[in-house]
Amino acid sequence: MLAIQSERLVETVKRIYHNVAYYRDKMQQAGLTPFDIKGVEDLHKLPFTTKSDLRDNYPFGLFTVPMSEIVRLHASSGTTGKPTVVGYTRKDINMWAEVVTRSLCMAGVHKNDIVQIAYGYGLFTGGLGIHYGTENLGASVIPISGGNTQKQIQLMQDFNSSVLCCTPSYALYISDVLNEAGIDPETLNLRVGIFGAEPWSEAMRKEIERKLKLRAIDIYGLSEIVGPGVSCECEYQQGMHVHEDHFIPEIIDPITLKPVTDGEVGELVFSTITKEGIPLLRYRTRDLTRLIYDKCSCGRTLVRMEKCKGRSDDMLIIRGVNVFPSQIESVLLEMSETEPHYLLIVERENTLDTLSLMVEVQEQFFSDEIRKLQDLRKRITHKLESTLGLTVDVKLVEPKTIERTAGKAKRVIDKRNI
């Protein structure tokens, strides 16, 4: 494995050095050229790549091929208004399908399965990512995308879906709707669930398995690395196997940025070694976890990562969507000259996440007419919806309602117990 990784890493470093001025500058500033990287043992010398690097080079600055070679573009949330864009060559699309296929096989999915894909299809990598992997496997895809729960259930019954792919919170929501409709999950054909795109606990897993009568498998990915399929659990559900012949994982201390000792928890960093469109070296995911190098009970020796324990930044995942509090701040700042005081409250009501935003009505927002205040509220709601893709319940409150803190303002209260 080390030999394959080293060879691919060296090629990738050369590719990036010669095609991406931004990263080449970073390497030169660190006194490095491609000749200094001879294998995986030199990986730690390379500079990191972060989400803000993608934002600063929006949209295509980090691509190593011309647009004529790019056959697909995807995007995900950026820390402020701009999304982060990723591009795929044909080879990348095939590789992505391959890692997802591997993931599905590990999870126990086979070509005779009927796979209901309820991840969103579109710019989000979830839907199309699982789709191509499933087709590649030879199973039958139902590309239903998210939402319309009545229809999801109808198709599960009529088409005999055996595999369900969606966010874990949506899976729980579906189980609630089934329950209310008096449908016994035993009457459905579901056997495996492929759940990801947001953090979920062991307790949630047990609940989903109990309520939907399937094996709930954790899948991990992020669009910057490729999409879903970077790692996935096998049937033993003891950590997610990383496809390390394509993505080299490292764990670093998020403060010192140095690699941690084996088995310690830290921030997950990936280097893509086979991507052509937008290969990234030492990309900081901001997800906290640890790596397990022992051989798994399934027999695979691919390194495993544990369920993510949290983030090393302030990003939230709400209904599978990445939300940065700073995005909310930019929206509010667009509407006022001074920094608004706001508080974001995230709750989970009956398995679905809800977002409410309290905004203090300071002089710059105030109007003597009810109509204008209601308009203000509507405008904030609409702007947030178009920026985040989520509906936020906006509450106008009096000044000083929101607690002032001595240090950095506490902008988010997450009441969910995931």
Next chain:
Amino acid sequence: MLIKQISVFLENKSGRLNEVSQVLGEAEINISAFSVADTSEFGILRLIVSDPDKALDVLHEHGFTVSQTDVVCLSCPNQAGALAKALKILSKNEISIEYLYALSMGDAASVILKPNDVERCIEVLKKNKLELIKASDLYKI
């Protein structure tokens, strides 16, 4: 003829109106008229007070979000049809009213209104010989 009205933003929480009246009372500011416009989440308290500039400062100091708006005060005879007559004149002259509130006592009724165009409203009312109450008189009521 322009009356300075104070508007205060209030959440629908108990005790808010109370606090406003206490703050003004302690600052020896008298309230001549007021009305509350409400939705389910918040309300706007509109006040005519004896010293609008001082009220603005004092409420601001106590952490309220306040603003000042120019309104007009019309005096009508306290009899049926008097208000209708005045409103007809305004509507004929294409002056629309955002809101209004009133109090009648004895022979006269005072109607505080916020038109879309304050200057023109005053002109129209004067031209039609309708009586306007001066700011200084209103603050003292």
